[in-house]
Amino acid sequence: MTAFTRWILAHRRLVVGFWIVLTVVGMATAGAATKAMDQKFSVPGKEGWETNLAIARAFQGTGGNAAPLVPVVALTGGRTVADPGVRADLEAVEAKLAKALPGVRVAGFGSTGDRAFTSADGRTAFVVAYPRPDPDQPFGDNPEAEKSARAALRGATVGGAPVHLSGYDALLADSGEAEGPGVLVEALVGGLGALLVLAFVFGSFLAIVPILMAIPAIMTSFLTVYALTAAIEVSPIVQFLIALIGLGVAIDYSLLVVVRWREEQSHGAKGDEAIINAMETAGRSVVFSGTTVAIGLLALIVLPLPFLRSVGIGGMVIPLLSVAVSLSLLPVVLHAWGEKLDWPHRRTDDKASAAWTRWAEGVVKRRWTAAGVAMVMLALLVAAATQLQPGVSDPGTLAKGGPAKVGLQELEQSGIGGGALLPHELLTTGDGAKGVATAVARVDGVHGAVAPVAWTARGESAVLAFPVQDGSKSAGRDLVDPIRDAARGAEPGARLGGQVAQNADFIDAVYGSFPLMIVLIAVITFILLARAFRSLLLPAKAVLLNIISVAAAWGVLQLVWQSGHGSEEIFGIAATGSITAWIPLMVFAFLFGLSMDYEVFILARMREEYDATGDTDLAVIRGIGRTGRLVTSAAIILFLAFVSMASGPQTDVKVLATGLAAGILLDATIIRALLVPAVVSLFGRWNWVLPVGAAKLLRVEPSLPPRDVVPEAA
Structure with missing residues (x-):
């Protein structure tokens, strides 16, 4: 990462020119890309x-x-x-x-x-x-x-x-239906909400930097998908994913790097040194985060349906290009404009958030209670998810x-x-x-x-x-x-x-292959995170909690839409009786990757603090203190993007947006702010163990922390 960042900074004009060209071409071809997305649907062999x-x-x-x-x-x-x-x-x-x-x-x-x-x-x-x-x-x-x-x-x-x-x-x-806002309007609304959150986070004009990074990421994603349409049929759903989820992901990744860059500056690093330090830490986390999101989507290719395979391939482009922008264009922008835009600097990143530090201390002190409360809440939602019924749209919900x-x-x-x-x-x-x-x-x-x-x-x-x-x-x-x-x-x-018969075939084809998809995602994600955290327990816990998180989001879908506890009050639409068959699958594919972002952000910082102190509880407190505000802000930004998505008149889009928005909030609050710190504190030194044999297979250094470590002074 250091060598790559130095090369980027040494070739700034080339990097900027490259992204400007792609962005302009992407803007010029966005309409054609949307029209080229194929709308055919098939369940071959059924x-x-x-x-x-x-x-x-x-x-x-x-x-x-x-x-x-x-x-x-x-x-x-x-x-x-x-x-x-x-x-x-x-x-x-x-x-x-x-x-x-x-x-x-x-x-x-x-x-x-x-x-x-x-x-x-x-x-x-x-x-x-x-x-x-x-x-x-x-x-x-x-x-x-x-x-x-x-x-x-x-x-x-x-x-x-x-x-x-x-x-x-x-x-x-x-x-x-035709009277609803278009994709562009929904993206603009989501972008405005994101800008307000970023203004609160930075307290300076740096708030516009993540928004600026989202523009080339989104436009280049449209351009790339346009190229894909020449080889494969791409579902029109991908355009919504690029515009709204692309907006949230690109902003999240840039937010993580910029926050770490400000922290490095506040600790004395100057000029390019602060940029390089931020890329060595936050940039590395962005790579792993973007990869896990892409894997979650690409795993859709194991399903025997061309429609969903195209969503997986097309959707995979979004996080990968967002990572590319954050690793290349963002360092150049920080080099040229970072310090100038960090005005009036109403907030400082010299110290961890006092509020989140106190929260983490409370969770560590009452870790059994915190873990128990979180598990009970999640268990109730997971139990509701077991009643979820994939089906066709209820005609009674289509018009008031x-x-x-x-x-x-x-x-x-x-x-x-x-x-x-x-x-x-x-x-x-x-x-x-x-x-x-x-x-x-x-x-x-x-x-x-x-x-x-x-x-x-x-x-x-x-x-x-x-x-x-x-x-x-x-x-x-x-x-x-x-x-x-x-x-x-x-x-x-x-x-x-x-x-109705075709939909039954669809459900059989999709959910019959669903366990294979989960296994594929889980195994690849486990290997990536084991390398990132140099641990066997942390990635296993991350994968398990992510699956639970998605199941909880399904529970919200079942309660709000299928059973109607909220759909009438919020949207004026009666209980649907079932959830359109493709929606739970899309919620899983996106939430598994998106929620893993937060896991990587938090655990990477905890690992860093543990390596510096040798004390698990201190690593948890410092890790949450440093990432709590960041993760919450990132979650709010994505939540606002999904709220914008829900403003469309189509019931299915509202249901999908509800699942994604609920999943993001549940993940950032109950799981990442409560359950993760409690569980990491409970497992102590076992969080950080990577035996020699496993380390050789993963091609990283082993991690064998001693049983008794005297922590450094906080």
Whole structure:
């Protein structure tokens, strides 16, 4: 690190020119990079996904992975679908959709006369319409089709009752999704909050330095991902990760180095000497921190889903480039402008924080109590996490009002159920379709099933099954296997598709490989941290606590969103009943790495203090005293970035942001400020032991502290 920093300082113009060029090119190509991110989704090799592809091939791209548009009518005045003129009106609704949406696959009571499209009392009816998908939209969505259908049905009535266009696309349209702030606005809001925190930390104009470092890190990340899109498909989720998580990570790394540089200056180091000393200590911690974040994301490649692999590869770029900026451009900025910007110098880093030192002394003194309190709090959240249910989005949470919401409520109140918005679609031979529909309709929890005569192509027929409960409820998720078994009992070649079945395949593929992902991350992280801390116990504890930290964040997701203890009060959204399947995985991948940042910051300083004093308790007190304010400030900055992320209107983005924000706060408070110092104090000298054999394997010096050491004077 010393040689590298000296080289950087000796070639300052080259370094600055390099980053300026990359930043300018990154700014110029950021829009193109965003557009180049591919939105396709696949679960290769799984029945649900493969069946959906077959359905799309047979029916000109309609159905399968796409959610249908669902016009709903609740008849009034005691009228039912058996009354004269009602069926003709329903058939007219289908005709209007067919005219407005060329190529649409539509069915309802009007064209089929099948009571699967009506409530038991005949007073509520619905139509299912699968428009052709928009190739530029994710998951087969077609917002333009929803707009056309809404216009075509405006003012339409059935038996004098209004028609309400519902369905997932209609609910999203009524949610005002397009009115939310963009990525740039969210990043600016997060940056402003970060600047306020940094102003408090430094008490000088140095507060702008970490913000300035985030700009090249973010822009170069966009540029790098743009280059990656030429070789692989990259998910659009990566743009949010670059803008917001990139902002937090880049600031955190720069913050750590600048704080240590001020400390070195306050202890008498001048000029480049202070920079080099800061890089030898804080810079080294940044390398290990950034590497662990990158590993957490790159481990997504072990999952058998291209969508998540691309997030892992694209997301890995963010911490690595943030590290590169902190190690190269930041020393040059400190050399040229550091002392000038450190004005009016309202705060000094000569001594450790008095408040955090007192806190650490209290934790060490009552270490058993501190460890016990922290473990009880974490255990409660981990227990809540065991009830977390991955699933599809609850349609009831997508819009607070509007015609689509009214249509959904009419389905639920009539007994048909919200499952009609996301029916199971089966593919079978033309001769076996009616038998499959009859068999599936008998399954408990299924409102009805239908095999429209017109839905036959290439010798195959589509069958729709309407569950009462939607896929976000356990009763809806549990119908996948019974429906598949019933269909195959009637027709051995029948295959089950639809979004609910595909989501079940997704969960099986992802969470079936999840233990492998955890093991891979844990092993690589353990090896890196064992080298960094020259210890076997500290990295093992760090990995274990990080897993517990992520599980606690999952517990918050379960309590706030799945069970609704806070989602209504904070966001005005009712309990979701389940968590969209990819969100817990993304929370794990990012939090494992991000929270490890704080672990490295704290333990690296504790190791440094222990090497200087030989006393574990003193190392804990000094380590927390020096890093407590830093870690808290870094956590607040990331928290504000995630709050900005949660300002978007999409429910899934709010849920993801909640998990990340809660995880960061839990990690920086309960774990790093309470549990870590207590546990390190409890284990004493065993924290610092690295036997000779293990040291040889890790290619570092062994650490064999004596049993009795007289500490130096504090």
